[in-house]
Amino acid sequence: MAKKGxxxxxxxxxxxxxxxxxxxxxxxxxxxxxxxxYLFRHALVQDAVYETLLKSDRKKLHRRVADTLESLYPDRxxxxxxxxxxxxxxxxxxxxxxxxxxxxxxxxxxxxAHEETIQHIEAxxxxxxxxxxIETRLPLLxxxxxxxxxxxxxxxxxxxxxxxxxxxxxxxxxxxxxTIHWLAKVVSCAANAGWHLSDEPHAEVLTASxxxxxxxxxxxxxxxxxxxxxxxxxxxxxLAEDASVRDKPPxxxxxxxxxxxxxxxxxxxxxxxxxxxSLSVLNNLYGLQGLxxxxxxxALRQMALLQSPSLSDPRARLxxxxxxxxxxxxxxxxxxxxxxxxxxxxxxxxxxxVGKLRVALELQTYALFRLDRWDEVLPSxxxxxxxxxxxxxxxxxxxxxxIAVAAAVHFLRGEADAxxxxxxxxxxxxxxxxxxxxxxxxxxxx
Amino acid sequence: MCxxxxxxxxxxxxxxxxxxxxxxxxxxNVPSGDHDIYGLIVDSASRSYDADILRQYLPLAEEAAARGxxxxxxxxxxxxxxxxxxxxxxxxxxxxxxxxxxxxxxxxDMPWQQARTxxxxxxxxxxSGNASAARDLLQSALPAFESLRAAPDAARARDLLExx
Numbered sequence: 001m002a003k004k005g006x007x008x009x010x011x012x013x014x015x016x017x018x019x020x021x022x023x024x025x026x027x028x029x030x031x032x033x034x035x036x037x038y039l040f041r042h043a044l045v046q047d048a049v050y051e052t053l054l055k056s057d058r059k060k061l062h063r064r065v066a067d068t069l070e071s072l073y074p075d076r077x078x079x080x081x082x083x084x085x086x087x088x089x090x091x092x093x094x095x096x097x098x099x100x101x102x103x104x105x106x107x108x109x110x111x112x113a114h115e116e117t118i119q120h121i122e123a124x125x126x127x128x129x130x131x132x133x134i135e136t137r138l139p140l141l142x143x144x145x146x147x148x149x150x151x152x153x154x155x156x157x158x159x160x161x162x163x164x165x166x167x168x169x170x171x172x173x174x175x176x177x178x179t180i181h182w183l184a185k186v187v188s189c190a191a192n193a194g195w196h197l198s199d200e201p202h203a204e205v206l207t208a209s210x211x212x213x214x215x216x217x218x219x220x221x222x223x224x225x226x227x228x229x230x231x232x233x234x235x236x237x238x239l240a241e242d243a244s245v246r247d248k249p250p251x252x253x254x255x256x257x258x259x260x261x262x263x264x265x266x267x268x269x270x271x272x273x274x275x276x277x278s279l280s281v282l283n284n285l286y287g288l289q290g291l292x293x294x295x296x297x298x299a300l301r302q303m304a305l306l307q308s309p310s311l312s313d314p315r316a317r318l319x320x321x322x323x324x325x326x327x328x329x330x331x332x333x334x335x336x337x338x339x340x341x342x343x344x345x346x347x348x349x350x351x352x353x354v355g356k357l358r359v360a361l362e363l364q365t366y367a368l369f370r371l372d373r374w375d376e377v378l379p380s381x382x383x384x385x386x387x388x389x390x391x392x393x394x395x396x397x398x399x400x401x402x403i404a405v406a407a408a409v410h411f412l413r414g415e416a417d418a419x420x421x422x423x424x425x426x427x428x429x430x431x432x433x434x435x436x437x438x439x440x441x442x443x444x445x446x
Numbered sequence: 447m448c449x450x451x452x453x454x455x456x457x458x459x460x461x462x463x464x465x466x467x468x469x470x471x472x473x474x475n476v477p478s479g480d481h482d483i484y485g486l487i488v489d490s491a492s493r494s495y496d497a498d499i500l501r502q503y504l505p506l507a508e509e510a511a512a513r514g515x516x517x518x519x520x521x522x523x524x525x526x527x528x529x530x531x532x533x534x535x536x537x538x539x540x541x542x543x544x545x546x547x548x549x550x551x552x553x554x555d556m557p558w559q560q561a562r563t564x565x566x567x568x569x570x571x572x573x574s575g576n577a578s579a580a581r582d583l584l585q586s587a588l589p590a591f592e593s594l595r596a597a598p599d600a601a602r603a604r605d606l607l608e609x610x
Binding site: 330332335371404405411414416419426427430 | 454455479480511515518559599
């Protein structure tokens with residue numbers, strides 16, 4: 001990059017200087033094509049050189065790098081957005097840096113790179129001296145919270161949504177729909193945190209979300225008779241989710257009333273996305289009550305809604321697919337379970353939703369086992385284990401159920417040693433994870 | 447854990463675990479329905495030819511499977527009734543129930559379940575004195591077991607064929 005657009009004399013001089021640094025072992029060529037690039041051999045050398053620069057010179061250099069990148073590569077600005085944002089921020093050009101951070105975040109989001117999305121947006125929000133209006137700030141916080149949620153970082157997601165509630169309250173516009181939206185985000189995230197947390201921390205999260213829940217109920221009561229909106233649907237969905245997990249045993253009747261209210265409003269709105277999420281919570285409630293045929297009917301309705309042309313976001317397909325796969329499993333239709341689970345898995349992989357991919361593989365393995373496709377069960381387990389290694393930093397729980405299914409295949413084939421080994425492995429994971437053997441002995445019966 | 451236990455032949459343990467789970471039915475932390483519990487008990491009892499357990503649990507398993515519309519467990523219950531009928535000497539009833547189960551497993555594309563049911567039907571037909579039909583069924587089940595590498599079932603099918 002540095003040499004592009006230089007006069008021949010300047011290029012010669014730079015080549016000489018770089019060769020000198022290279023011969024002294026301070027820098028090395030990192031790539032030759034498409035353009036030659038040099039890197040410091042050691043980060044400490046880079047830091048030391050950087051520290052010798054006056055702050056004002058550093059800023060000038062950062063600005064020059066950014067300006068040069070912009071002028072040399074006008075058609076690659078999205079790709080270079082993160083780098084440009086870094087140099088502009090270091091140059092104190094915060095308004096320009098802000099734009100590039102968001103551009104980098106958009107690029108990361110489109111590739112479902114959730115960690116990067118969070119980093120870029122947080123960096124943008126941290127830039128000093130910028131006044132970011134609340135209408136812009138809140139959607140950015142929502143993107144951070146959603147990205148945390150996708151990564152299974154539920155505590156960070158809830159904290160982000162609560163921050164948004166606080167910021168919105170401070171503005172004090174009195175717009176109930178927006179308040180309902182943010183309260184619903186907190187309540188829903190807390191209710192669903194049980195997928196990622198064990199019982200005790202989940203109970204703490206639910207307790208912490210209680211004021212938000214009570215405020216949401218009061219707000220929704222106050223909207224009775226008003227024009228329906230997607231936010232009101234979202235509010236009732238969150239309350240239904242909350243009622244289905246808050247108490248033990250859950251208040252299923254209350255949860256179902258709220259879910260039905262959400263469905264009814266979504267139908268009036270003729271909003272397929274809102275209707276899918278309302279039906280999804282109803283689907284889960286039917287499952288809790290053992291109404292498996294009814295549950296499957298709801299799942300089929302969700303799947304039919306996916307044909308709506310207004311649903312272009314692939315993310316919208318996730319919930320109906322997993323609901324359909326699970327519902328089919330509970331009525332013993334394992335061919336449909338497999339079809340939906342595989343499609344869910346493909347989508348989860350594309351969207352980098354690692355936890356969901358793990359669930360897809362578990363369902364797929366069980367369906368394969370039930371369909372007597374034993375040759376495919378063991379590779380499915382291998383795929384699940386490989387996923388755990390690939391995403392070791394996500395700390396996916398060990399697939400004890402999938403390992404138990406593989407053990408069953410070994411036993412059915414008369415491979416007693418391999419079966420016993422896998423069976424013991426599954427048992428250890430199961431009891432170790434729960435730290436209470438007696439409970440697992442009773443409950444984990446499949 | 448009952449899937450590997452059942453596959454291993456630890457049928458008493460399967461029943462013990464499942465019976466321990468029955469009082470938890472309807473509890474907030476039991477994700478599946480009673481059809482899972484009764485289905486597994488009945489299938490284990492079918493494989494261990496335990497008529498007492500079958501008599502006790504088959505009505506419950508059949509009702510739960512029908513209530514939930516669970517195709518697989520309905521087929522397991524039909525096979526369970528077929529085995530129970532043979533154990534109690536009702537051979538016509540046994541044949542009818544096993545043929546019903548066989549049809550259901552075939553519809554669901556489950557080769558091992560089909561082959562297992564064929565083997566049970568062969569046993570019923572052997573008791574009825576219809577060795578030729580029993581042989582046909584076993585000769586159909588054996589390659590299915592072999593193709594799945596279900597060694598213990600394949601060995602049993604071969605042993606039965608030798609007795610005919």
